[in-house]
Amino acid sequence: MSAKAVDKYGRWRSVSVSFRASPTEVEQIHFAVQLSGLTKQEFVIRTLLNQEIHVSANPRVYKALVCRMMQILDELHRINAGERIDGDLLDTIRMITCLLGDMKEVNV
Template sequence: MSMKNLDRHNRWRNKTVAFRVSPEEDEQLEIFVKLSGLTKQDYITRRLLEKEVVVQGNPRVYKALRDELAAVLDELRRIEAGQGVNGELLDTIHMIATILNGMQEEIAYGN
């Protein structure tokens, strides 16, 4: 086994957990993983263990935010044209707002 299979507590990550999701759930999960800046494994593990997901700003996260905000804008234009709002869009907007709020706090506190 390689070093990448050790977690932060020097424990081997040699167990596999698998589960099925719908295409819509997969898309939402992919968005949240991109916005978190974590690996999918780390994001899912933190969420399952009810640990806080702290987003560290980096170029990948900023690009994901930019891309998701563009997608949200497209969805808002679609809604303005008379179509309904879906729950995944609201979840994405909430995640983006949470991340941006966290970034704002980092700037305010000089971190």
């Protein structure tokens, strides 16, 4: 019999948890996971347990930020003057703003 796979704290995670989400919510979750630098499992567990998620600046995080900012820029160009900005887009902008602010504080 093979050895049980445990995390770095010796916990054997034998229970599976799943939930349903909309395609937009899944995209937002994937983006947040990319920026965190954690695995999706670790990110969801820390988020649900209200534990802090520390993001360290690295090339993967930088690339994810640049890619998302380009998408936001394209969306803002698409929006006509006077139109309302989508709530999901505003949430993404807020998340990136907070992340960049946190990264600036750490690097100062």
